[in-house]
Amino acid sequence: MRKSLLDHLLDWAGRIVLIAILAFVLLPFVVVAIASFNDGAILSFPPREWSWRWYANAFQYRDFGAGLTNSLKIAVFGATIALIAGAGFAYVLDRYEFRFKNTLNGILMSPLIIPNFTIGLGLLILSAAASLPRNLWLVVATHVVIVMPFVVRSVYVSLQNFERRFEQAAESLGGSPWHVLRTITLPLLAPGLASGGLFAAILSFNEFTASLFVVNQSTQTLPVAMYNYVREYADPTLAAVSVIYVLAVAVILLIVHKFFRLEKVLNVE
Amino acid sequence: MSSETRNDAAVQIDGVSKSFSGTVALEPIWLKIRRGEFLTLLGPSGCGKTTLLNLIAGFLEADEGELFIDRELVTQVPPHQREIGIVFQNYALFPHMTVAQNVAYGLRTRRVSKAETAERVAEALALVKLQDFADRRPRQLSGGQQQRVALARALVIRPRVLLLDEPFSALDRNLRTAMQVELREIQTRLGLTTVFVTHDQNEALSMSDRIAVMSQGRVRQIGAPDDIYDRPANLFVSTFVGDANLFDATLQGVQGGAAELIVGGAPLPVETYQEDLPEPGPVTLFVRPEQCRLTGAEEQGAVPAIVALSVYQGSYAELHLDCAAARGGRIMLRVPAAKALPAGIPVGIALPRTGPAIYAVEDADKEVA
Numbered sequence: 001m002r003k004s005l006l007d008h009l010l011d012w013a014g015r016i017v018l019i020a021i022l023a024f025v026l027l028p029f030v031v032v033a034i035a036s037f038n039d040g041a042i043l044s045f046p047p048r049e050w051s052w053r054w055y056a057n058a059f060q061y062r063d064f065g066a067g068l069t070n071s072l073k074i075a076v077f078g079a080t081i082a083l084i085a086g087a088g089f090a091y092v093l094d095r096y097e098f099r100f101k102n103t104l105n106g107i108l109m110s111p112l113i114i115p116n117f118t119i120g121l122g123l124l125i126l127s128a129a130a131s132l133p134r135n136l137w138l139v140v141a142t143h144v145v146i147v148m149p150f151v152v153r154s155v156y157v158s159l160q161n162f163e164r165r166f167e168q169a170a171e172s173l174g175g176s177p178w179h180v181l182r183t184i185t186l187p188l189l190a191p192g193l194a195s196g197g198l199f200a201a202i203l204s205f206n207e208f209t210a211s212l213f214v215v216n217q218s219t220q221t222l223p224v225a226m227y228n229y230v231r232e233y234a235d236p237t238l239a240a241v242s243v244i245y246v247l248a249v250a251v252i253l254l255i256v257h258k259f260f261r262l263e264k265v266l267n268v269e
Numbered sequence: 270m271s272s273e274t275r276n277d278a279a280v281q282i283d284g285v286s287k288s289f290s291g292t293v294a295l296e297p298i299w300l301k302i303r304r305g306e307f308l309t310l311l312g313p314s315g316c317g318k319t320t321l322l323n324l325i326a327g328f329l330e331a332d333e334g335e336l337f338i339d340r341e342l343v344t345q346v347p348p349h350q351r352e353i354g355i356v357f358q359n360y361a362l363f364p365h366m367t368v369a370q371n372v373a374y375g376l377r378t379r380r381v382s383k384a385e386t387a388e389r390v391a392e393a394l395a396l397v398k399l400q401d402f403a404d405r406r407p408r409q410l411s412g413g414q415q416q417r418v419a420l421a422r423a424l425v426i427r428p429r430v431l432l433l434d435e436p437f438s439a440l441d442r443n444l445r446t447a448m449q450v451e452l453r454e455i456q457t458r459l460g461l462t463t464v465f466v467t468h469d470q471n472e473a474l475s476m477s478d479r480i481a482v483m484s485q486g487r488v489r490q491i492g493a494p495d496d497i498y499d500r501p502a503n504l505f506v507s508t509f510v511g512d513a514n515l516f517d518a519t520l521q522g523v524q525g526g527a528a529e530l531i532v533g534g535a536p537l538p539v540e541t542y543q544e545d546l547p548e549p550g551p552v553t554l555f556v557r558p559e560q561c562r563l564t565g566a567e568e569q570g571a572v573p574a575i576v577a578l579s580v581y582q583g584s585y586a587e588l589h590l591d592c593a594a595a596r597g598g599r600i601m602l603r604v605p606a607a608k609a610l611p612a613g614i615p616v617g618i619a620l621p622r623t624g625p626a627i628y629a630v631e632d633a634d635k636e637v638a
C-alpha cells in the first residue's frame with residue numbers, strides 16, 4: 001500500500017522532532033567543543049582563530065591533574081564502598097522481614113530528596129565538630145552518602161527480578177546458603193552489580209555541590225578545580241577540559257559496554 | 270503392623286499445615302509416601318500442591334506438624350541437608366554453567382573427587398541420553414533437553430526423594446508423552462521414591478502408583494489410579510478426574526445391599542462401592558459416560574433424553590444430550606463415530622446397576638470441580 005501524504009508529513013515531522021531533541025541535548029556540548037578551539041583568550045563564540053593551545057594549557061595546569069587524580073580515587077573508593085554496602089542492604093531488604101524495615105529504607109533513600117549542598121554542609125559541620133581531618137576520606141564518605149541510594153535501588157530491582165528457583169535448585173543439591181550465594185546468586189547478579197557500581201562511579205565523578213563544602217586545596221576534585229579556575233580566568237581552557245572530560249567518560253562507557261556484551265556471550269543475563 | 274508401615278514410609282507427613290499471612294494454603298495433612306513409589310499430587314490451580322512440595326523440600330517452614338524422611342525427623346532441617354532431588358517446571362538450569370557443570374553441582378557441594386564426579390556426571394547424562402551435550406550451555410538446548418538435564422542434575426546426587434513440580438507442562442504433547450515414559454522408566458529402574466505434581470489428570474492416571482487428589486489445601490482422596498477413577502470417594506474427585514454425568518435422584522432407602530433410587534421417574538436399584546450413603550431424600554447420582562448405555566426412547570426404565578449436539582472425535586463421537594433428570598440438564602456419552610445421532614432425536618439412557626456413586630446434594634453444590 002502506498003503511503004498517504006499525511007503519513008509522509010508525519011514521517012518528516014517525526015524526524016524533525018527527533019533531530020531537534022538530539023540537538024537540544026547535544027547543543028551545550030557542541031558549543032563548548034567549538035569554543036575550546038578558540039585561539040582568543042576570552043570565551044567567545046563563534047571563534048575567529050583556531051588553536052589547540054587551551055588543550056595544552058589544560059594538561060599543564062597543576063590543579064586539573066591533581067583534581068583528576070583525586071576524583072578518580074574518590075570515584076573508585078566511593079563507588080566500591082557504596083556498592084558493597086548498598087548491595088548488602090538491598091539483599092537484606094529483599095530477603096528479610098524485620099521491624100522498622102520501612103523506616104530504615106526511608107532513611108536510606110532520603111539523600112534522594114535532601115539536596116547535595118545540605119549533605120555537604122552537614123558532613124562539614126559534623127567533621128569539624130568531631131575534629132576529623134578534612135582529608136580524602138571525608139570526601140569519599142560524602143560521596144558514599146550521595147550515591148548509595150542509587151546503588152540500593154538498582155541492586156534491589158535486580159534482586160526482585162531474580163529467579164529464586166535457581167537458588168532453591170542449588171540448595172536442594174546440597175549447597176549451603178553461603179555456597180549458593182557465591183556460586184549462583186552473585187555470578188547471576190554480576191551484571192546488575194556492575195551497572196550499579198558504574199552508575200555510582202559516574203555520579204561520584206560528576207558530583208560538585210557537596211564536594212565544594214568538604215574539600216580543601218589538597219583534596220579538591222576535578223569539578224571543584226574547574227570551578228575555582230573559572231573564578232580566576234575566563235579563557236577557553238575550561239571548554240577544553242570539558243571536551244576531554246566527556247571523551248574520557250564516553251571511552252569508559254564504551255569499554256564497559258564491551259564488557260557487558262561479553263557477559264551476554266557468557267550467558268549471564 | 271503399625272511399625273511395619275512406618276518403616277515403609279520414605280516420607281511421612283504428620284499434620285503439616287501452612288498459611289500465608291492469614292490465607293490457608295494447606296490444611297493439616299497426613300500422608301505416607303512409600304519407598305520406591307511414584308506418588309502424584311493432582312489438583313486444580315491454587316490447591317496447595319507446590320506448597321506441599323516446598324514443605325517437603327524445606328523451602329517453606331511448616332506452621333505446625335512434623336515431617337520425616339527415611340524416618341529421620343527433618344522438620345527443622347534446612348533444604349541443603351535434606352538430600353532431596355527437585356525438578357521445576359521452568360527447569361532452573363544455571364545459565365552460567367555448562368550442562369556438565371550443572372549436573373556436577375550437587376557432587377561438588379558434596380566434595381566428591383574429580384574422577385568420581387566425571388564418572389557419575391557421564392553416567393547421569395547417559396541415563397537421560399544427553400552424553401553428547403555435556404559442553405553446551407542450557408540456552409543452547411531445546412525445552413525437552415533442558416528438562417532432561419534438570420532430571421540428571423537431580424538424580425546424580427542419588428536423592429532420598431525426587432520431587433517434580435509440573436515438570437512437563439511447558440512441553441508440547443508428543444514430547445510430553447515421551448518424557449512421561451522416560452521418567453517412569455528411569456524411576457522404576459532406580460526404585461526412586463517420587464512425588465510428582467500435576468494438574469493434568471491423564472498424566473496422573475497414566476504415570477502414578479498412587480494419586481493424591483487435592484483441593485483447597487486438603488487431600489480429598491489417595492489411592493491407586495483405578496481407585497480414584499472407578500471409586501471416587503467424593504463428588505469433587507469424581508468430577509475432577511475423568512468425565513462425570515450427574516443425575517438428580519431420590520434415595521428411598523437401602524434394601525439387601527442395594528440403594529433404592531428414583532431417577533427420572535423410574536426406580537433404579539444400585540449396588541455401590543460406597544460405605545457411607547447419604548440420608549434418604551434428594552441425592553446426586555454419579556455415573557461415568559462409559560457406564561451409560563444408549564437405548565431407544567421407549568425402553569423400560571431408561572432415562573429419557575434428546576440429542577443436542579454430536580461432536581466428532583475421530584474414533585468416536587461425543588453425544589451431548591439434553592436430559593431433564595441430569596444436574597444442569599446436560600449429560601455426555603461416547604459412541605462409535607458411525608453410531609452418532611443427529612440433533613433432535615429422542616433417546617433413552619440405561620443406567621448401570623453396579624458402579625455408580627451416590628452423593629448428598631449439598632456436597633454437589635459446593636464441590637463440582
Ligand SMILES: Nc1ncnc2c1ncn2[C@@H]1O[C@H](COP(=O)(O)OP(=O)(O)OP(=O)(O)O)[C@@H](O)[C@H]1O
Nearest residue numbers: 289293294312313314315316317318319320321468
Ligand atoms: N508465597 C506465598 N504468599 C502468599 N500466598 C501464597 C504463597 N504461595 C502460595 N500462596 C497461596 O497458597 C495457595 C496454594 O498455592 P500453591 O502454589 O501451593 O498452589 P498449586 O496447587 O501449586 O497451584 P498451581 O497448580 O497453580 O501451581 C494459593 O492460594 C496461593 O495463592
Ligand SMILES: [Mg+2]
Nearest residue numbers: 318319320434
Ligand atoms: Mg504449583
